[in-house]
Amino acid sequence: MLSAQGFGGPGKMKEYHYAGAVENRFSPYAFNGGTVLAVAGEDFAIVASDTRLSEGYSIHSRDSPKCYKLTDTTVIGCSGFHGDCLTLTKIIDARLKMYKHSNNKTMTSGAIAAMLSTILYSRRFFPYYVYNIIGGLDEEGKGAVYSFDPVGSYQRDTYKAGGSASAMLQPLLDNQIGFKNMEGVQHLPLTQEKAVQLVKDVFISAAERDVYTGDALRVCVITKDGINEQTIPLRKD
Amino acid sequence: MPHLSRASFFTSRKHKPSSTKMATLTMSRPAVAGFSFENCRRNVILEGEVNNLGCSLPAARKTGTTICGVVFKDGVVLGADTRATEGMVVADKNCSKIHYISPNIYCCGAGTAADTEMTTQIISSNLELHSLSTGRLPRVATANRMLKQMLFRYQGYIGAALVLGGVDCNGPHLYSIYPHGSTDKLPYVTMGSGSLAAMAVFEDRYKPDLEEEEAKRLVRDAIAAGIFNDLGSGSNIDLTVITKGNVDYIRPHDEANKKGVRTGDYKYKRGTTAVLSKCVTPLDLEVVEESIQTMDTS
Numbered sequence: 001m002l003s004a005q006g007f008g009g010p011g012k013m014k015e016y017h018y019a020g021a022v023e024n025r026f027s028p029y030a031f032n033g034g035t036v037l038a039v040a041g042e043d044f045a046i047v048a049s050d051t052r053l054s055e056g057y058s059i060h061s062r063d064s065p066k067c068y069k070l071t072d073t074t075v076i077g078c079s080g081f082h083g084d085c086l087t088l089t090k091i092i093d094a095r096l097k098m099y100k101h102s103n104n105k106t107m108t109s110g111a112i113a114a115m116l117s118t119i120l121y122s123r124r125f126f127p128y129y130v131y132n133i134i135g136g137l138d139e140e141g142k143g144a145v146y147s148f149d150p151v152g153s154y155q156r157d158t159y160k161a162g163g164s165a166s167a168m169l170q171p172l173l174d175n176q177i178g179f180k181n182m183e184g185v186q187h188l189p190l191t192q193e194k195a196v197q198l199v200k201d202v203f204i205s206a207a208e209r210d211v212y213t214g215d216a217l218r219v220c221v222i223t224k225d226g227i228n229e230q231t232i233p234l235r236k237d
Numbered sequence: 238m239p240h241l242s243r244a245s246f247f248t249s250r251k252h253k254p255s256s257t258k259m260a261t262l263t264m265s266r267p268a269v270a271g272f273s274f275e276n277c278r279r280n281v282i283l284e285g286e287v288n289n290l291g292c293s294l295p296a297a298r299k300t301g302t303t304i305c306g307v308v309f310k311d312g313v314v315l316g317a318d319t320r321a322t323e324g325m326v327v328a329d330k331n332c333s334k335i336h337y338i339s340p341n342i343y344c345c346g347a348g349t350a351a352d353t354e355m356t357t358q359i360i361s362s363n364l365e366l367h368s369l370s371t372g373r374l375p376r377v378a379t380a381n382r383m384l385k386q387m388l389f390r391y392q393g394y395i396g397a398a399l400v401l402g403g404v405d406c407n408g409p410h411l412y413s414i415y416p417h418g419s420t421d422k423l424p425y426v427t428m429g430s431g432s433l434a435a436m437a438v439f440e441d442r443y444k445p446d447l448e449e450e451e452a453k454r455l456v457r458d459a460i461a462a463g464i465f466n467d468l469g470s471g472s473n474i475d476l477t478v479i480t481k482g483n484v485d486y487i488r489p490h491d492e493a494n495k496k497g498v499r500t501g502d503y504k505y506k507r508g509t510t511a512v513l514s515k516c517v518t519p520l521d522l523e524v525v526e527e528s529i530q531t532m533d534t535s
Contacts, residue, residue, distance in 0.1 A: 057469050184509065201503075204498075211469065237493065
């Protein structure tokens with residue numbers, strides 16, 4: 001688009017002050033890209049993320065998954081600024097240990113979610129630039145997904161996409177899992193096989209159109225038998 | 238300026254003009270040198286009005302891009318990727334970045350998509366007229382002159398970074414042209430956001446007097462470096478090989494990235510979209526022309 005910034009009036013260009021005071025702000029944040037997705041089923045939960053770490057137009061790493069295992073029944077996916085993702089997961093791990101030592105039990109998914117909300121809000125005026133999604137099993141063994149914003153607002157969901165391609169994935173999940181905008185379709189409960197297949201297909205589409213998503217997909221399936229991880233390749237361009 | 242007599246002008250018309258002034262005659266002025274600032278005042282006002290409404294003017298689509306060219310023994314090889322981005326979203330997965338200038342000259346374009354498209358078309362048209370006037374095959378240096386003079390006239394506002402290559406009576410030539418109008422005549426050039434990745438490959442493996450197959454492999458590898466290491470470039474590799482008397486426009490030369498195969502079935506049955514109301518209005522039309530344009534429905 002033509003910029004009229006250099007135009008100071010008819011017949012004149014604006015005066016440029018080459019030696020004048022120029023303020024170059026240092027930004028404490030960077031955007032490292034990445035997409036995270038979580039789906040809750042009847043007796044399972046899935047947390048998936050791509051493994052590309054980028055900055056600007058470059059790729060830092062093709063093998064940097066964004067899913068972090070917290071307990072045997074909970075996995076968290078963090079995308080946004082990688083520095084804050086690492087610090088936040090370290091803090092959560094420390095708090096989990098403290099809870100275990102003082103209460104003699106492992107934190108439940110719901111408790112971790114509530115705790116994360118307070119951790120994030122404690123930095124309300126210099127936030128952690130991280131989009132979090134927690135996936136796990138609740139006390140009754142049912143799948144649970146908790147989605148957060150960078151300052152700690154959270155809610156329990158059935159499915160949620162976060163990160164750079166979230167705007168592309170969320171409507172697709174609303175349609176395929178939430179059966180939104182469809183008439184006369186049977187609302188079948190989501191099986192584990194169908195959910196894993198859907199997650200893989202949805203990331204293939206995200207990698208087509210979002211430049212920050214690609215390289216590989218890490219899928220963590222959480223059931224009462226433990227956490228099962230799979231890695232499948234995606235587009236590398 | 239053609240001279241029109243007032244009497245002959247009015248007798249040919251039926252209307253009774255109230256004033257005795259002559260009706261305005263539109264005629265194109267000869268091209269003036271330098272940047273025309275006519276529209277700047279209007280643009281400032283428009284930008285202000287749009288910003289007051291809370292919107293912003295649409296940003297031009299850039300192509301991200303890796304383009305490059307190399308001179309080999311018998312001619313030039315030009316290469317380009319095929320991704321067009323709008324911000325950090327892929328707008329076109331398979332766009333064509335190697336543009337026709339004349340039968341012996343082709344031009345790759347990086348930067349603002351509309352600018353590269355229109356600039357190359359304008360110069361191609363002017364070059365054809367020039368070639369008819371001289372009676373000779375156009376020279377690459379002529380195309381280079383025309384492009385740089387136009388881009389300089391617009392002071393960099395036309396965001397077109399070009400790699401111009403071709404073979405004429407003086408042999409094979411390769412130029413890189415920057416948006417502000419500077420040009421470089423070199424044996425190997427790269428442009429676009431992936432130019433550093435492509436240039437790394439060239440600096441490693443270029444040598445003078447390459448064979449055609451070697452040159453094609455080198456350009457293919459340079460573009461592949463841009464595709465895999467630059468987020469603004471992607472999809473396939475297009476090549477154009479220009480030699481004396483022959484042009485090979487290879488699109489695609491290499492489908493470096495295929496879309497992943499989906500295992501689920503996402504076809505919707507008839508009736509899945511709710512029809513709230515229906516109103517049928519028959520139109521009386523005759524079919525003049527039928528054409529089919531395929532789209533990527535994979």
